[in-house]
Amino acid sequence: MTIEQPPSPxxxxxxxxxxxxxxxxxxxxxxxxxTQEMSAVTVFLMHQGATAYEAADAAHEAxxxxxxxxxxxxxxxxxxxxxxxxRCYWRQSTTRxxxxxxxxxxxxxxxxxxxxxxxxxxxTVLDALNQLPPTMxxxxxxxxxxxxxxxxxxxxxxxxAAVRQNVSRARKxxxxxxxx
Numbered sequence: 001m002t003i004e005q006p007p008s009p010x011x012x013x014x015x016x017x018x019x020x021x022x023x024x025x026x027x028x029x030x031x032x033x034x035t036q037e038m039s040a041v042t043v044f045l046m047h048q049g050a051t052a053y054e055a056a057d058a059a060h061e062a063x064x065x066x067x068x069x070x071x072x073x074x075x076x077x078x079x080x081x082x083x084x085x086x087r088c089y090w091r092q093s094t095t096r097x098x099x100x101x102x103x104x105x106x107x108x109x110x111x112x113x114x115x116x117x118x119x120x121x122x123x124t125v126l127d128a129l130n131q132l133p134p135t136m137x138x139x140x141x142x143x144x145x146x147x148x149x150x151x152x153x154x155x156x157x158x159x160x161a162a163v164r165q166n167v168s169r170a171r172k173x174x175x176x177x178x179x180x
Contacts (some may be wrong), residue, residue, distance in 0.1 A: 034063065037078065040145065041085045047141035049130045050089050058089035079155050082145070086138070128177040136170035143167050 038059055045055035062085035065076065104176050129137055140153040149167070153160040174180075 022135055027125050030067075037081055038063065041081055044077065044082055044086055045089050045147045046126060047144055048086065049131055049136055052091055054089060058085045058092065061085070061088040065134070076151075079147070079151060082142070083155050124178065125174075128174050131177055132170055132173060137174070138164055139166040140170045140174075 022165075041059040041062065042052070042055040046052060051056065062081055065080065065084055089127055129140060132140065136157065139152060140160075142155065147155070149160045149163045152158070152163045153156075156163070158166075
C-alpha cells in the first residue's frame with residue numbers, strides 16, 4: 001500500500017513537495033474537504049496503530065459527525081476531524097476481527113482505502129511506530145500529519161514542552177528501531 005495524499009515527512013518525495021502545493025481549505029465545498037481529508041485522516045490513524053480497515057471506519061464515523069453543517073462553523077475542522085477520528089478509533093471494540101471480504105467501493109470512488117497503499121518501507125515505519133508507547137505514537141502521528149507543536153498540544157491537552165519532549169524521544173526510538 002502507498003500513500004497518495006497528503007504528503008508528509010514519512011512518505012514525501014522531492015517531486016511531490018515541489019509539484020503539489022497544499023490545496024487551501026475551502027469551507028463551502030464539502031466534496032473537496034472530504035476528498036482532501038479522508039485519506040489524510042485514514043493515514044493519520046494508521047500512524048497510531050490502526051489497520052487500514054479500522055482507520056477507514058473511524059474516519060468515516062468522524063466525518064459523518066461533521067454533517068450537515070458543523071464542518072462550516074468550526075474554526076479548525078482539520079484538527080476537529082482528527083481528534084474525533086482518534087476518539088472513534090479508541091472506542092472501537094477491543095475484539096477486532098479482520099475482515100475477509102474486500103471493502104466495497106463507495107459511489108464515485110470515495111473509499112479512502114483506494115488511495116491508501118503502503119510500500120514495504122512505509123510498512124516498516126508503521127511497524128516501528130506501533131512499538132512506541134501510546135503517547136509518543138499519538139504525538140508522532142500528529143507531527144507526521146504536519147501539525148505544529150502548539151496545535152498538537154491544544155488538540156491533546158498537553159503542554160507544548162511535553163509535545164516537544166515526546167516527539168524528540170519518539171524520533172530517537174524510531175532511529176534506533178529503523179537502524180538509521
